[in-house]
Structures are given as structure tokens and as C-alpha cells.
Amino acid sequence: MAQVLEFKLPDLGEGLTEAEIVRWLVEIGDVVAIDQPVVEVETAKAMVEVPCPYGGVVTARFGEEGTELPVGAPLITVAVGERAPSGGGADEAGTEGSGNVLVGYGTSEAPARRRRVRQDRVTAAAPAPAVNGRASVPEAEDGPLPVISPLVRRLARQNGLDLRELTGSGPDGLILRADVEYALRAAPRPAPTTAAPEPRPAATAAPGEIRTPLKGMRGAVADKLSRSRREIPDATCWVDADATELMRARTAMNTAGGPKISLLALLARISTAALARFPELNSTVDAQAREVVRFDHVHLGFAAQTDRGLVVPVVRDAHARDAESLTAEFARLTEAGRTGKLTPGELTGGTFTLNNYGVFGVDGSTPIINHPEAAMLGVGRIVPKPWVHEGELAVRQVVQLSLTFDHRVCDGGTAGGFLRYVADCVEQPAVLLRTL
Numbered sequence: 448m449a450q451v452l453e454f455k456l457p458d459l460g461e462g463l464t465e466a467e468i469v470r471w472l473v474e475i476g477d478v479v480a481i482d483q484p485v486v487e488v489e490t491a492k493a494m495v496e497v498p499c500p501y502g503g504v505v506t507a508r509f510g511e512e513g514t515e516l517p518v519g520a521p522l523i524t525v526a527v528g529e530r531a532p533s534g535g536g537a538d539e540a541g542t543e544g545s546g547n548v549l550v551g552y553g554t555s556e557a558p559a560r561r562r563r564v565r566q567d568r569v570t571a572a573a574p575a576p577a578v579n580g581r582a583s584v585p586e587a588e589d590g591p592l593p594v595i596s597p598l599v600r601r602l603a604r605q606n607g608l609d610l611r612e613l614t615g616s617g618p619d620g621l622i623l624r625a626d627v628e629y630a631l632r633a634a635p636r637p638a639p640t641t642a643a644p645e646p647r648p649a650a651t652a653a654p655g656e657i658r659t660p661l662k663g664m665r666g667a668v669a670d671k672l673s674r675s676r677r678e679i680p681d682a683t684c685w686v687d688a689d690a691t692e693l694m695r696a697r698t699a700m701n702t703a704g705g706p707k708i709s710l711l712a713l714l715a716r717i718s719t720a721a722l723a724r725f726p727e728l729n730s731t732v733d734a735q736a737r738e739v740v741r742f743d744h745v746h747l748g749f750a751a752q753t754d755r756g757l758v759v760p761v762v763r764d765a766h767a768r769d770a771e772s773l774t775a776e777f778a779r780l781t782e783a784g785r786t787g788k789l790t791p792g793e794l795t796g797g798t799f800t801l802n803n804y805g806v807f808g809v810d811g812s813t814p815i816i817n818h819p820e821a822a823m824l825g826v827g828r829i830v831p832k833p834w835v836h837e838g839e840l841a842v843r844q845v846v847q848l849s850l851t852f853d854h855r856v857c858d859g860g861t862a863g864g865f866l867r868y869v870a871d872c873v874e875q876p877a878v879l880l881r882t883l
Contacts, residue, residue: 449526451506454499456488456520458599458624463791466490467515467663473523477505485523488516489663489755493794494787503527515662519625593621603627664756675818678734683813684862685849688870689836690829694844696876705771710829711749711803712773717872718801718824719745719766720879725865727857728822728850729798739821739856748797748817749777750804751784758784759817761797805829811847821856824869825849846873 456466466488473485484496485505503525510516599622603610606627613630615622652658661669675681693713700708722729722745730741747765751758760780765773783789800817805828814825827847834843850866872879 449503449528451524451526452501452503453524454485454501454522455625456516456518456522457497458518463490463518465515465517468510468512469494470512471508472496473505473508475505475508479503479505479525489787490791493789493791494755495790497522499523499525501525501527519628593617599624599627606631664758668757671818672815675816679732679816679818680854681816681851682854682859682862683849683851684859684866685811685825685847686866686870687845687847688873689834689843690846690873691836691844693873693876694829700770706774708770709774709777711777711801712770713876714803714824714826715747715749715762715765715773715777715801716770717869717879718799719747720872721865721868722799723766724868725857725861727861728852728865730821730856731798731819732821732853732855742798744798746796746798748800748820749780750800750802750814751781752807753784753787755787758789758794759797759800760784760789760793761795763796799823802826805846811849813849814851816851816853821853822862822865823851824866825851848873 467490468486469489470487471485472487473479473483479485479499479502481500481502482498483502485499487494487496499522505523506526507524509521509523516522600610602624603613608627608630610622610627613622613626614620616626617623660666694710697708697710697713726741727739729745730739732738733740744764745766747762748759749762751760760783762768762773762776762780768776780789780793783793797817797820799820800823802812802814802823802825804812804814805826808828810827810830812825812827814823816823825848827849829844829846831842832845834841834845836843848866848870850862850869852862868878
């Protein structure tokens with residue numbers, strides 16, 4: 448007899464707790480294979496396709512396109528066949544999911560040995576009871592449990608649950624958010640002493656008003672910017688610099704053959720060199736511990752405007768890359784941002800941000816720090832301006848540089864020293880070569 452299994456929106460990791468349905472990839476009645484993407488969703492981080500761990504016939508879908516669902520809410524139900532007889536693989540019968548819908552996005556094929564162990568155990572054991580409409584997965588018997596998501600750990604900690612007492616339903620016994628939520632529902636709870644507040648009705652637009660919900664990526668950006676201004680005592684300093692020699696150096700590099708070097712890549716090389724001399728700005732503040740955490744690597748974020756809003760992809764280990772490598776990585780991440788293909792790992796973990804707002808035709812700005820980082824370098828447009836060069840008035844290519852920094856990690860002297868070094872490298876690129 449066929450069994451109907453419910454597939455829920457999986458734990459998305461990176462602190463994400465909800466997603467908006469963008470496009471259904473299957474219809475009711477479609478036959479789906481294990482790990483086949485069934486829906487495209489948009490989170491506050493990226494657009495992703497969610498694969499279903501079950502193979503069978505789709506019997507129901509939950510949520511229309513444009514609907515926002517919390518993690519753990521039902522996505523689809525799948526009717527699967529009965530279990531295979533002894534000696535047959537569970538995947539052949541289509542009753543067992545891959546178990547590969549992990550914290551984060553997408554699935555990955557488990558090692559063959561582990562899959563055989565799991566299938567043999569499922570075949571040999573009595574069918575596991577269904578939990579919340581889905582079959583439970585036996586606990587893995589080989590090796591330690593995989594790493595549990597910080598989101599899951601926090602949920603358990605906030606509710607006084609000991610994760611060591613739970614049995615995970617994920618691959619190799621991984622404890623998922625659904626396992627913690629099930630344990631919370633099953634645990635006895637005291638009756639509430641006060642009635643829950645009535646939900647506030649959604650505001651309706653008055654005549655002449657257009658209301659746009661702050662959700663998805665726009666909502667995430669709003670929350671992050673608000674938190675930055677609320678928690679970080681920021682200050683900004685700026686300086687005008689003569690970028691004529693930097694532009695000439697770039698032209699010479701690009702006419703010498705080989706891949707073209709972007710201006711952003713040269714600014715990134717200057718920034719990482721400056722951070723090596725002023726490491727206080729490559730840090731974050733642990734407010735709870737009242738400590739400044741300094742990093743020995745530079746994961747460089749850069750602001751990129753897309754049709755879906757502002758995103759800040761991160762170039763890993765930017766300090767170890769040359770201009771050519773930086774150019775290629777900036778181009779790859781920018782294209783991924785435009786097409787909505789950036790992964791959470793490519794949007795998080797930055798230690799310093801470079802913001803080239805000059806592409807919008809503006810000279811200066813006081814950018815908001817990308818929380819929880821400690822500083823952001825802003826670069827305005829490079830335009831011809833009157834400038835005193837070698838004692839004579841001349842027309843030079845001038846740029847305004849600004850540094851917004853967390854005043855808790857350093858004082859103005861350090862911030863000014865960083866910005867002055869950046870300006871010196873812009874004005875005389877040989878400074879960078881001399882001090883590397």
C-alpha cells in the first residue's frame with residue numbers, strides 16, 4: 448500500500464527561519480525522483496531550489512507562489528510505494544528519502560558505504576513509526592553525529608532541551624530543527640497564565656499611498672542596517688585623492704596582454720594591504736563578552752546592486768589573491784548576484800567591506816557598516832578636477848575615499864592612518880609595491 452509522506456521546508460541554516468515561494472517546479476500528480484527540486488524559494492540570502500528527499504507521486508502542495516512559509520511548514524506530500532522485500536534497496540522501492548536535505552541548501556550524495564548500511568538496516572528492521580506524517584530515519588551506527596546547525600542549538604538552548612537526549616532524523620543521526628520542534632510539542636508544558644495578544648491586522652493603504660512589505664531580501668537588508676545603526680557607534684572620515692597614476696597603472700596592465708584587471712580588484716589589493724598594517728579594522732566586537740575579535744584573514748565583502756536589491760557577496764581569503772584572481776572572483780560573484788544564484792556561504796562571513804558607490808555617479812557617502820564587521824571603505828566616482836600637482840594647477844583624476852568605522856575597535860588615529868595609506872597607494876601605486 449502506498450504511504451503518503453510530508454516534506455516540510457527544511458532548516459535553511461545561517462539563521463534563516465522563513466522563505467517565500469517563488470515558483471513551483473512540480474504539479475499535483477507529477478512523479479518525482481529522490482532529490483528532485485520541487486520548488487524555488489527566496490530567502491533573505493538567496494534564491495534556491497529545494498529538493499525533495501522522497502520519490503513518488505505528488506499528492507498536495509502547500510502555499511501559492513508569493514506565500515511566505517516558516518521553516519518546518521509543509522511544502523508537499525508524496526505518495527510512495529510500499530517497502531521493498533528483504534534484500535532489496537530502499538531507494539528502489541521509492542519509500543525512503545535520501546536524507547540529504549541538510550542544514551543549508553541542496554542535497555549531496557552520501558558515500559555509497561553509508562547508504563548501503565542505512566538501507567540494510569531499514570530492510571532488516573521493522574518499519575519505523577511515522578513522526579508528524581513522515582517516516583523517521585534510523586540513527587546512524589558509525590562515527591559521531593554530524594555538526595548541528597547553530598540555529599538548532601539556539602532553539603534547543605532557549606527551550607531548555609538537551610540535544611544529547613534527542614534522536615536525529617537527519618542523515619547519520621543529524622538533529623534537525625524538526626526534531627527539536629517535535630520534542631517541544633511532545634514535552635508537557637504549563638498552561639499559559641495570560642491570554643496571547645491578538646495579532647495586529649495588516650495595515651491597509653490610505654488613498655495616495657503604496658505599501659510594500661519589507662520581506663525577503665529587502666526585509667533582511669532593513670533589519671541588518673537597523674541593527675548596525677542601533678549597536679555600532681560608527682564614525683566616518685574621508686579624504687580626496689589623486690587617482691591619475693592608479694588609472695594609468697591599470698591601463699598599462701591591461702595593454703600588456705592577459706586577462707583584464709578591474710579597478711575594484713586594484714582597490715581590493717590596496718585595502719587588504721592597508722588592513723595588514725591596521726588590523727584593528729579587520730575585526731568584530733563581541734558585545735556579550737566585551738571583547739574585540741581580530742581576524743588573521745580578510746574575507747572581503749563588496750556591495751553589489753541587483754534587481755532584487757543590495758547584496759554583499761564575500762571574496763574568501765582576499766588577502767591571498769592577486770589582482771587577476773580578485774577580478775575573476777568579483778566577476779563571478781557579481782553575475783551570481785544578478786541571477787539570484789548566490790549561496791548563503793557566499794553572502795556571509797565577511798570581515799571588511801569595500802563599497803564602490805562611485806558607479807552610481809556620486810562623489811561621497813557615509814555608508815552604514817555591514818554588521819557585525821567593524822569598518823567599510825567607500826569609493827566615490829573618479830572624475831577630472833582641478834588639482835595642484837607638483838606645484839602647478841592641473842586637471843587630474845580625483846576620487847573621494849571615505850572610511851566608516853566602529854569607534855569601539857580603534858580611535859581616529861588608527862582610522863586616519865588606514866585611510867591615508869589607502870590614499871597614498873591610490874596616488875602612488877608604487878607605494879603598494881614598496882611596502883608589500
